[in-house]
Amino acid sequence: MTAPHPQRLTIRLRLTLTYTALILLTGAVMLATVFAVLAIVPGYAFTAGPFPYGTTHDLYTIHDRGDVLRLFLIVSLPALVVIGGAGGAISWIVAGRLLRPLREIAETTGTLDDRNLDARVVVDGPDDEIREVADTINAMLDRLEASFVSRSRFTANASHELRTPLAAMKTMLQVAMRADHDPDTAQTMSRLHATVDQMTQITGALLELARGNSEFSDRPVALRDEVASALRAADADLLARRLHVTVHLDDAVVSGEPVLIRQLVTNLIRNAIVHNIRGGCITISVTMNPSVVLTVENDGRMITAEEALTLTEPFRRLARTHSDGSGFGLGLALVQKVSTAHGASLRLRPRPGGGLVVAVVFTPSASPREGHVDDGYTNTALTSCTPDSERLGHVSTT
Structure with missing residues (x-):
C-alpha cells in the first residue's frame, strides 16, 4: 500500500514566500549599501537640529555622523518591513494568477472518466510551459x-x-x-x-x-430476490463443494437495470464459490443504514490487501483459479463496471483467516417493501456456517 504523502506547503504559498524573501533580500542589500556609503564617505557637514525638520519639539536631534546612521536605520528598517509585506501580498496574487491554468487543468482532469473522455483542457494565455x-x-x-x-x-x-x-x-x-x-x-x-x-x-x-450508455432503465430491484435466485442457480456447485452458506437479508430495494444488477449478484456469489475451499463458508448480507450494502464473504487462501485491490482488473485470477481452470478473471471486473454504471462503490478487502470480503454500496433510492417475508431460496444443497447447524438441508437466515 502506498504510504501517505507528508503534508507540504502549497506551490502558491511556496512561490509567495520565495518572492517575498527575494524582495526582502534585495531591499536589505540596497539598504546595507546605502548605509556603507554613508558610513564611508567623509567630509559632509552636520548642522545640529531636530528631525523631522521644522518640528517644535525635539524628536531626534542630529549632531554627528553616528546620529545620521542611526536615523537611517530607524527609518529604513520599518520601511523594509512595509515593502516586504506589500511584496508578499502582490506575490500571492501574482502566484495565484500564474497557477490558475494548473488549477483548471486539475479540475478538468478530475472530472474525466470513461464516459466523458471527449473533454479537453483549455488554457488561455501565452505559449509557455x-x-x-x-x-x-x-x-x-x-x-x-x-x-x-x-x-x-x-x-x-x-x-x-x-x-x-x-x-x-x-x-x-x-x-x-x-x-x-x-x-x-x-x-x-x-x-x-x-x-x-x-x-x-x-x-x-x-x-x-x-456503448457507455448511462441511461439504463431505472426500475426497482429487490436484492433479496436476486440473492435468492442466484443461490438457487448455484445449488449444484454449492453441493459439490460442500459449502456452508449463511445469509442475512434486509428487504432492500435499489434502482437500476435489473439484468445488470442480477448479473452483479450472480458474479459475486459465483466468485465466492470458485475461490472458496472445500467445506468452506459463504456469508451473504444485505443491509440498510442508510445506504444499501450487499456484502459477500467467503473462505479461501490468504491474500494481501494489495492483491485484493487488483482483483477487479480484467483477466486477473488467483493462482488457485488458474490451476483448476474455472473462471476467466472477468467476474469482479464486470461487477466493478456495473457498480460504477449504477453510481455504487465496490470495496474489496482480505478476510481475516483467508478469503475475501466484497461489498457493493448502493445509494439509497427506494423504500423497503412492507410485509415481504418470503425468502424463497431454501434448498437441500446448503448447510449453515454456524457450528450448531451441520446438517444438510438447512440454510441459516437472520
Whole structure:
C-alpha cells in the first residue's frame, strides 16, 4: 500500500514566500549599501537640529555622523518591513494568477472518466510551459479516447454478433419443443430455452454497457430476490463443494437495470464459490443504514490487501483459479463496471483467516417493501456456517 504523502506547503504559498524573501533580500542589500556609503564617505557637514525638520519639539536631534546612521536605520528598517509585506501580498496574487491554468487543468482532469473522455483542457494565455503541459495532456486524452472507443466498439460488435446465433438457438428450441418428448428431454429443453433467454438479456445489457450508455432503465430491484435466485442457480456447485452458506437479508430495494444488477449478484456469489475451499463458508448480507450494502464473504487462501485491490482488473485470477481452470478473471471486473454504471462503490478487502470480503454500496433510492417475508431460496444443497447447524438441508437466515 502506498504510504501517505507528508503534508507540504502549497506551490502558491511556496512561490509567495520565495518572492517575498527575494524582495526582502534585495531591499536589505540596497539598504546595507546605502548605509556603507554613508558610513564611508567623509567630509559632509552636520548642522545640529531636530528631525523631522521644522518640528517644535525635539524628536531626534542630529549632531554627528553616528546620529545620521542611526536615523537611517530607524527609518529604513520599518520601511523594509512595509515593502516586504506589500511584496508578499502582490506575490500571492501574482502566484495565484500564474497557477490558475494548473488549477483548471486539475479540475478538468478530475472530472474525466470513461464516459466523458471527449473533454479537453483549455488554457488561455501565452505559449509557455503551462500551455505545453496542457497540450501534452490533451494529446494523451486523444490517445485514451481512441483506445476506449476502439475497445468499446469491439465489445459492442461482439455482443451484437452474439445476438444472431442466440436468436437462431431460441427459434430451433421453440420448434423442437413443439414435438412430443419424454419428460426428462422436455425439461432439459425448457431449461435450455430459459438459459438462451437469459443469455439474450445479458448480451443486450452488456451491449448497452459497452456503448457507455448511462441511461439504463431505472426500475426497482429487490436484492433479496436476486440473492435468492442466484443461490438457487448455484445449488449444484454449492453441493459439490460442500459449502456452508449463511445469509442475512434486509428487504432492500435499489434502482437500476435489473439484468445488470442480477448479473452483479450472480458474479459475486459465483466468485465466492470458485475461490472458496472445500467445506468452506459463504456469508451473504444485505443491509440498510442508510445506504444499501450487499456484502459477500467467503473462505479461501490468504491474500494481501494489495492483491485484493487488483482483483477487479480484467483477466486477473488467483493462482488457485488458474490451476483448476474455472473462471476467466472477468467476474469482479464486470461487477466493478456495473457498480460504477449504477453510481455504487465496490470495496474489496482480505478476510481475516483467508478469503475475501466484497461489498457493493448502493445509494439509497427506494423504500423497503412492507410485509415481504418470503425468502424463497431454501434448498437441500446448503448447510449453515454456524457450528450448531451441520446438517444438510438447512440454510441459516437472520
